[in-house]
Every structure is written in C-alpha cells, then in structure tokens.
Amino acid sequence: EDSVPSLGGVLTDKKGRVHALWASFLDQRDGDRTFHGLTAEFILPIIDPLMEGRKPAYRVLGAEFREINLVDARDRGVPPERVKELLAHDPKKRKVLEVARLTGGTSAHLLLRDADLLVAVNGKPVTRMGELEALAQEETLEVMVVRDAEELVFTVETTPLDGKGVDRVLSWAGLLAHSPHHEVAAQRGLEPKGVYIAWMWYGTPSSRYGLRPTRRIFAIDDQEVEDLDSMIEIVRSMSDRQPIRVKMLGLDGSVHVKTLKLDLQYWPTELLELSDGEWTRSRVAE
Numbered sequence: 001e002d003s004v005p006s007l008g009g010v011l012t013d014k015k016g017r018v019h020a021l022w023a024s025f026l027d028q029r030d031g032d033r034t035f036h037g038l039t040a041e042f043i044l045p046i047i048d049p050l051m052e053g054r055k056p057a058y059r060v061l062g063a064e065f066r067e068i069n070l071v072d073a074r075d076r077g078v079p080p081e082r083v084k085e086l087l088a089h090d091p092k093k094r095k096v097l098e099v100a101r102l103t104g105g106t107s108a109h110l111l112l113r114d115a116d117l118l119v120a121v122n123g124k125p126v127t128r129m130g131e132l133e134a135l136a137q138e139e140t141l142e143v144m145v146v147r148d149a150e151e152l153v154f155t156v157e158t159t160p161l162d163g164k165g166v167d168r169v170l171s172w173a174g175l176l177a178h179s180p181h182h183e184v185a186a187q188r189g190l191e192p193k194g195v196y197i198a199w200m201w202y203g204t205p206s207s208r209y210g211l212r213p214t215r216r217i218f219a220i221d222d223q224e225v226e227d228l229d230s231m232i233e234i235v236r237s238m239s240d241r242q243p244i245r246v247k248m249l250g251l252d253g254s255v256h257v258k259t260l261k262l263d264l265q266y267w268p269t270e271l272l273e274l275s276d277g278e279w280t281r282s283r284v285a286e
Helices: 044-051 070-075 080-089 107-111 129-135 182-188 205-209 228-235
Strands: 009-012 018-026 033-039 058-060 063-069 095-102 117-121 140-147 150-157 159-161 168-172 175-178 195-200 216-220 243-249 255-261 270-275 278-283
Touching: 063 070, 070 080, 070 095, 080 117, 107 150, 117 129, 168 228, 175 228, 195 205, 205 255, 216 228
Parallel strands: none
Antiparallel strands: 009 018, 018 033, 058 159, 063 095, 095 117, 117 140, 140 150, 168 175, 168 270, 175 195, 195 216, 216 243, 243 255, 270 278
16 A cells, blocks of 8 residues: 655554664665654664663674575575574575675774675574664674575674764865765775765856765875875865866766865855754854
8 A cells, every 4th residue: 555645753552662763764866755664673773872861873794685585595505404403593585685885994894895695693593684774783793694505604893873974074176075984985895085076056166177975085286085084184284376286086986186276355265064963164264
C-alpha cells in the first residue's frame, strides 16, 4: 500500500508506546518522496545517552554490504561447516553478507576488501544488516570473512558518528570548503584528506577559473593541504590579485590543476564556525 504523506512523527501501539519513527525519504533520481517507519532499535542508541545526560555517538563498522545467496557463497569458498552454522542461525534468510563498499579512512577500509564474505562477528554467525548494526555499537569487533576460499579473522575498530556534521567552513575565492565529511568517505571510499569544495558562487574567481564543487583541494602553490587548518595557514597571507595554483582531486580520482587570481575586495577570506547553535563569521586575511 502507498504510504500516507505527513510531516513525520512516531508510530505507537494502543498504549502509546513508541515502536518506530515515521520519516520521509527522498529518491534523488526522480524526486519522489516516500514514507517509512524506522524501528525504535535504531533510535535507542541515540535516545538512551541523551536521557542519561551523555553525548550520543552511533558507531558504524565502516563497510556497506549486499546480500548474496548461500549457494553462491558456498561456491565461492565458504566451508560446508560454516554454511551449516549460517543455516542453523537463520534458516529462513539463506543469505550471506558481501562487502560492497568500504568507508575511506576507517579500520575496515584497511583490513577488509570488496567482495569479502562476512560469516561471523565476535564468534557468532551474522546474516542480517540489523544484527551487524547492533553489534557495531561496540568499539572493536572480531570479524571473520571468507576471501579467496580462505577464512580470515580481523579485529576491526568501529567508527563513532556524533551527528554534528560540518561546523567549520572556509569562504575563499568565492567557494565554500570544509573538511571532507563522512558521507564522501562512505559513498566513494575516499580517504578523508584535503579540503572538500562544497559550494561555489558564479562570477567569483573560483567560478571563473574552474574550481568545482565535490573536488578536494590537496595542494596550493605546491604546499600540501592536509586539512582545513593547514589551508587556512596557507591562504592567510595571500594578497589581492595574487596568482595561485590549486591542485584538486575529483571524486573519480582524477587530478585537476587550476590557476586563479584572488579578489579580496569582493570575496575576502573568512572562516564560518558553528558554536552553541549559532554561526559566526571572522576574517582570515585582509
């Protein structure tokens, strides 16, 4: 049945007990919006710390998985005894989780590989995404995978997500840049290095000389840009109309080199910071 449009809310039983969060989801491919219930088990790790006066942090393994048939997993080298354990654990599912994508900069990215078959976590069979998300709330996991018909065990550190998002943004040459956010590392498997271009105003030096959003700046005038602070130090002393060479990395790994001239009269260098729920703006260079 079609979901009922609304502004969102919660789903409760007759006694008023909350079972799920009613939320909207947007399909960016066609712009359609649908509503689904997000069960309370995904919300409790956030609610419980808040009720106890602690800062919440949701942990993730740093890997995205897809399901494959148990028969295909067996053909790819999962041992018969492991197949029996998976069947006994979840006789209805008959699926195995396969690594589809790894989040850059995480422990999983260093240890696991695409197409690894997940068979156990902390010594117990795992066949469902929900099981894995619940287990990932621990700081470390003993992960067993099958790779090239060989069972391997890794101690993987999970990654905490505080949900704060971006809280420091540099406005420079008519673009907005910040430290690479988790979503880029998760969706593209890229290391969180350099500075991410999030926005660009048309008619600015960035627009005129081809500095495009979604690219990451990793060098300015042959000086390495490791993070936002290093970029601030590099551009702090630059003068108006100064020619600058910028090296960037695209989401597909392509390297782009552009030269621009600053226009500090109309597009000064400024730092925007979020503190106590309010954004403040301060000049970085005159």
